Amino acid sequence: MLHDLVIVGAGPVGATAALALADSELDVIALDGRAAGAIARGDRSLALSHGSRLILERLGIWADVAAEPDAITPIETIEISQQGGFGRACLNASEQELPALGYVVSYRALQAALDAALARAGRGIIHGVNVKGVSPRPAYAVVEASRDGGSLEYTSRLVALADGGSLVRGSTRRRHDYRQVALVGKVWPREPHRGVACERFTPEGPMALLPEGDHYGFVWTTSPARGEVLRSLSDEEFLRLLQESFGPCLDAGAAAVTPSFLRVEDRRTFPLALEFAREVVGARLVLMGNAAQTLHPVAGQGFNLGVRDAYELAQELLVTPRDEIGSREQLARYARRRRPDRLAGIGFTHGLLGIFGADASWLRWPRGLALTLLDALPIAKRAFARAMLFGVR
Numbered sequence: 001m002l003h004d005l006v007i008v009g010a011g012p013v014g015a016t017a018a019l020a021l022a023d024s025e026l027d028v029i030a031l032d033g034r035a036a037g038a039i040a041r042g043d044r045s046l047a048l049s050h051g052s053r054l055i056l057e058r059l060g061i062w063a064d065v066a067a068e069p070d071a072i073t074p075i076e077t078i079e080i081s082q083q084g085g086f087g088r089a090c091l092n093a094s095e096q097e098l099p100a101l102g103y104v105v106s107y108r109a110l111q112a113a114l115d116a117a118l119a120r121a122g123r124g125i126i127h128g129v130n131v132k133g134v135s136p137r138p139a140y141a142v143v144e145a146s147r148d149g150g151s152l153e154y155t156s157r158l159v160a161l162a163d164g165g166s167l168v169r170g171s172t173r174r175r176h177d178y179r180q181v182a183l184v185g186k187v188w189p190r191e192p193h194r195g196v197a198c199e200r201f202t203p204e205g206p207m208a209l210l211p212e213g214d215h216y217g218f219v220w221t222t223s224p225a226r227g228e229v230l231r232s233l234s235d236e237e238f239l240r241l242l243q244e245s246f247g248p249c250l251d252a253g254a255a256a257v258t259p260s261f262l263r264v265e266d267r268r269t270f271p272l273a274l275e276f277a278r279e280v281v282g283a284r285l286v287l288m289g290n291a292a293q294t295l296h297p298v299a300g301q302g303f304n305l306g307v308r309d310a311y312e313l314a315q316e317l318l319v320t321p322r323d324e325i326g327s328r329e330q331l332a333r334y335a336r337r338r339r340p341d342r343l344a345g346i347g348f349t350h351g352l353l354g355i356f357g358a359d360a361s362w363l364r365w366p367r368g369l370a371l372t373l374l375d376a377l378p379i380a381k382r383a384f385a386r387a388m389l390f391g392v393r
């Protein structure tokens with residue numbers, strides 16, 4: 001049987017693409033190695049922009065995610081500062097006349113809402129299917145997979161790889177290893193966070209506190225060796241160091257206070273690299289989400305780019321005659337459509353790390369100046385807020 005589209009990997013990005021096509025005439029299936037009701041690689045906090053919210057609203061699942069207690073936390077204020085240097089910028093949703101500057105969303109809750117919406121639409125994900133490879137033929141592609149020890153094959157005009165990057169390797173990808181890890185976890189503050197997110201640039205790398213339900217999700221970028229030490233410290237010692245390294249952060253009343261914490265949970269590290277495919281299309285193939293680009297979490301751009309990959313692919317396929325799906329022309333159109341957004345997201349994230357992530361004391365002064373100007377100039381604030389809301393384009 002020839003499908004129109006086989007989506008490999010129904011994580012949040014693949015499932016978004018499947019849902020965006022659920023009402024169409026197209027024959028679309030989504031395959032995932034995970035079991036029904038499970039998620040890949042544990043829960044985490046996704047930084048969602050207002051633009052991604054609008055897409056999820058259009059697909060009718062924002063309200064489902066929001067119905068889950070603490071699954072979505074609005075970011076009302078973003079405070080940016082640097083350790084050991086002057087300059088501080090503070091962005092406020094009310095100042096920009098917006099309900100929020102962005103959202104922290106639980107991966108588990110988002111995935112559950114997407115899975116349920118697809119099942120309701122009669123387009124349920126085929127679970128437990130481990131894809132081994134994709135081979136192009138002139139008129140279609142063959143997806144080779146296994147399930148319960150048996151081999152399977154699917155043929156499709158087009159295959160969308162949204163597997164998080166597990167199947168795409170090698171010379172078609174560029175990789176920059178930041179030689180750092182992100183230590184992530186949850187901390188419970190003594191005082192309520194009031195929707196304030198704090199980003200602090202330190203000589204070790206950026207640190208962030210993201211409001212999430214009744215606690216903060218934290219991201220601490222550091223060397224792999226120190227990450228291991230921090231991960232295995234006692235809770236008490238870790239909280240003391242986190243507090244010390246973070247330093248003062250704004251509270252909602254705009255007074256700088258050092259946040260203090262009661263409890264820490266779920267400390268984990270993962271390596272940080274920028275990895276992206278030179279081309280997001282191949283023969284009968286498109287790449288989406290982390291399979292197309294894996295970014296440093298510093299600017300919260302990665303997942304939002306993936307949501308736009310999925311939505312834009314669906315929009316492209318909805319206006320493509322069925323027998324042109326997967327053709328060179330259709331693939332070239334999709335690649336052109338995604339190029340500016342991808343390059344801007346990759347360039348912005350990598351550039352930000354070049355200026356703010358480096359341990360170069362001579363950069364402290366220009367960094368401080370940049371933060372002071374950002375704070376003082378309404379036009380700069382609006383541009384930065386726009387980048388947070390809709391991504392850099």
Ligand SMILES: Cc1cc2nc3c(=O)[nH]c(=O)nc-3n(C[C@H](O)[C@H](O)[C@H](O)COP(=O)(O)OP(=O)(O)OC[C@H]3O[C@@H](n4cnc5c(N)ncnc54)[C@H](O)[C@@H]3O)c2cc1C
Nearest residue numbers: 009011012013032033040045046047131163164289290303
């Ligand atoms: C440990 C960790 C922490 C993170 N923390 C943050 C954070 O704090 N904030 C943030 O914004 N982003 C974070 N990210 C990044 C974020 O998770 C990704 O941007 C997002 O998950 C990308 O979605 P995706 O659907 O492209 O890929 P994934 O979420 O990786 O989903 C891929 C899907 O494909 C399936 N799959 C994989 N291989 C196969 C195969 N061979 N056959 C069949 N199915 C397959 C998997 O089961 C999974 O369901 C983190 C990532 C990791 C790994």
